[in-house]
Amino acid sequence: MTSRTSGNTCGDCIFFGERTGIVRTRNVCERPGEKLRAVEKDAAACDAYQASPRASFGLGQPRANAAGPAAVPAPAASALRPTPGRQILCDTHCHTLFSRHAYSTLEEDVRAAAAQGMELLGVTDHYSSMLFSQQTIQDWQYFLNLWAWPRRWHGVRLLRGCEADIIDLDGNIFGHDIFFDKEINGSAYRKPHSLKKMAFAQCDYVIASVHNKDFTEGASREQITRMYLRVLEDPKVLILGHVGRTGLDFDLDTVLGAVKEHGKLIEVNESSLIAQKRAGSYKRCRQIVERCAELGVSVSFGSDAHVSSLVGHHEAVDALLDEVHFPQELVACRDAATFAGVVESVIGPMAE
Numbered sequence: 001m002t003s004r005t006s007g008n009t010c011g012d013c014i015f016f017g018e019r020t021g022i023v024r025t026r027n028v029c030e031r032p033g034e035k036l037r038a039v040e041k042d043a044a045a046c047d048a049y050q051a052s053p054r055a056s057f058g059l060g061q062p063r064a065n066a067a068g069p070a071a072v073p074a075p076a077a078s079a080l081r082p083t084p085g086r087q088i089l090c091d092t093h094c095h096t097l098f099s100r101h102a103y104s105t106l107e108e109d110v111r112a113a114a115a116q117g118m119e120l121l122g123v124t125d126h127y128s129s130m131l132f133s134q135q136t137i138q139d140w141q142y143f144l145n146l147w148a149w150p151r152r153w154h155g156v157r158l159l160r161g162c163e164a165d166i167i168d169l170d171g172n173i174f175g176h177d178i179f180f181d182k183e184i185n186g187s188a189y190r191k192p193h194s195l196k197k198m199a200f201a202q203c204d205y206v207i208a209s210v211h212n213k214d215f216t217e218g219a220s221r222e223q224i225t226r227m228y229l230r231v232l233e234d235p236k237v238l239i240l241g242h243v244g245r246t247g248l249d250f251d252l253d254t255v256l257g258a259v260k261e262h263g264k265l266i267e268v269n270e271s272s273l274i275a276q277k278r279a280g281s282y283k284r285c286r287q288i289v290e291r292c293a294e295l296g297v298s299v300s301f302g303s304d305a306h307v308s309s310l311v312g313h314h315e316a317v318d319a320l321l322d323e324v325h326f327p328q329e330l331v332a333c334r335d336a337a338t339f340a341g342v343v344e345s346v347i348g349p350m351a352e
Contacts, residue, residue: 086318086321086322086326086328086331086334087328087331087335088301088314088317088331088333088334089117089118089119089120089334089335089336090118090120090121090122090300090332090333090334090335090336090338090339091113091116091118091120091121091122091301091302091303091305091311091312091314091333092120092122092161092205092207092239092267092300092301092302092333092339093122093124093163093207093239093241093267093300093301093302093303093304094109094121094122094123094302094303094304094305094306094310094311095123095124095125095126095163095304095305095306096109096123096125098125098126099125099126099131099306100126100130100131101306102125102305102307103306103307103308104306104308104311105308106123106149107153108308109123109305109308109311110153110154110158111154112305112309112310112311112312113154113156113311113312114154114155114156115312116311116313117312118156118311118312119156119157119335119336120156120157120158120159120333120335120336121156121157121158121159121311121312122159122160122161122205123158123159123160123161124161124162124163124206124207124302125142125162125163126162126165127143127162127163127164127165127174127175127199127206128164128165128174128211129165129174129212130165130211130212135175135178135195136180137180137182137183137184137195138184140195140198140199141184143162143198143199143202143203144184144198144199144202145202146160146202146203147202147351151352157340159204159205159340159343159350160202160203160204161203161204161205161207162199162200162203162206163206163207163208163209164200164206164207164237165208165209165210165211165212166208166209166210166227166231167212167215168215168227169215169216169219169223169224169226170227170230171226171227171228171229171230171231171233171234173206173208173231173234173237174196175194175195175199176194176196178194178195178196179192179193179194179195180192180193180195180198181193202351203236204343204347204350205236205237205238205239205343205346205347206234206236206238207237207238207240207267207302208231208234208237208239208240208241209240209241209242210243210246210248213246216248221249221250221251222251224248224249224250225250225251225254225255227250228240228243228250228255228258229254229255232255232258232259232262232264233262235347236347237264238264238265238300238342238343238346238347239264239265239266239267239300239302240255240259240264240265240266240267241267241269241302242267242269242271242272242302242304243255243266243267243288244269244272244281244284244285244287244288245272245280245284245285247280247284252287252288252291253291253295256288256291256292256295256297257295259297260295260296260297260298262346263342263345263346264346265298265299265332265342266288266292266297266298266299266300267299267300267301267302268285268289268301268317268320268321269285269302269304269317270301270302270303270304270305270313270314270315270316270317271302271303271304271305271310272285272304273285273316273320274316282320285320286320286323286324289320289321289324289326290324292326292330293324293325293327293330296330297330298330298331298332298342299330299332299333300332300339301314301317301331301333
């Protein structure tokens with residue numbers, strides 16, 4: 001499937017190992033019906049080249065293969081939408097510059113979602129101690145002003161969210177114990193305000209994730225299970241984020257049962273499945289997805305994009321869902337109406 005000659009990436013692959021001279025975002029290639037195989041940096045993904053989706057962002061046309069025929073011309077922008085084995089029209093997990101280790105603006109993410117044919121984009125910047133070494137209300141005013149976002153932008157329905165860190169075995173979320181007694185302009189509050197309550201107030205939904213696992217060291221399976229159960233009790237938490245790549249051991253059926261009972265969602269995370277991270281998490285992600293299908297637990301999709309060129313891409317997730325014959329009716333991100341309906345049924349009406 002791969003060759004040692006320089007060349008372009010096969011757009012028919014489930015995973016894009018881009019060779020357009022800009023950046024290489026994935027390096028796993030799969031032809032339909034064949035096993036996954038890593039692609040070396042100096043190898044073409046395969047000889048059946050199709051135009052890269054990067055062409056839709058005006059980043060230049062792919063180069064012709066020096067050892068073969070010229071590349072196929074890029075199709076029109078309207079034809080650049082992905083053609084997966086199933087329908088996913090909502091990306092509910094991506095990041096902007098506010099997350100500090102991400103690289104795109106809010107509008108760049110929205111435009112990228114539109115180019116990928118997404119009907120809905122949920123922007124969920126990090127809400128975590130990783131952003132600032134000391135916490136001031138001025139640092140967090142981003143979350144106090146989410147109402148300023150338009151509800152529809154470039155044809156995409158835009159939802160306001162955050163990816164909040166789980167910080168202890170009691171299932172507490174970052175900011176629950178941080179209080180401010182002054183507003184961003186210095187005026188005094190009548191009583192101290194909780195950072196968590198303030199940040200969540202304008203969020204349509206929250207993704208709860210574990211990033212720093214130090215607090216789980218030495219914890220039992222039962223403790224981790226109980227942690228997730230308590231997180232699910234938070235009224236703003238809709239999604240458990242990338243649980244397949246944390247390496248934490250918990251009672252899967254118990255947690256999934258609680259997710260279903262609360263009407264909430266388990267995330268299938270594209271970033272957890274691409275080549276750079278896939279080796280350590282794919283098996284666990286597949287196990288979780290299979291059990292969701294068996295128990296009737298709905299899933300959400302998140303690109304977890306930290307740069308706009310990855311927003312809306314779900315090639316790896318499509319491959320996994322197809323492998324396990326995952327029921328389409330359990331994919332909450334299959335269209336905007338379905339996902340918005342889940343948000344409103346679990347959390348309540350979204351403010352304009």
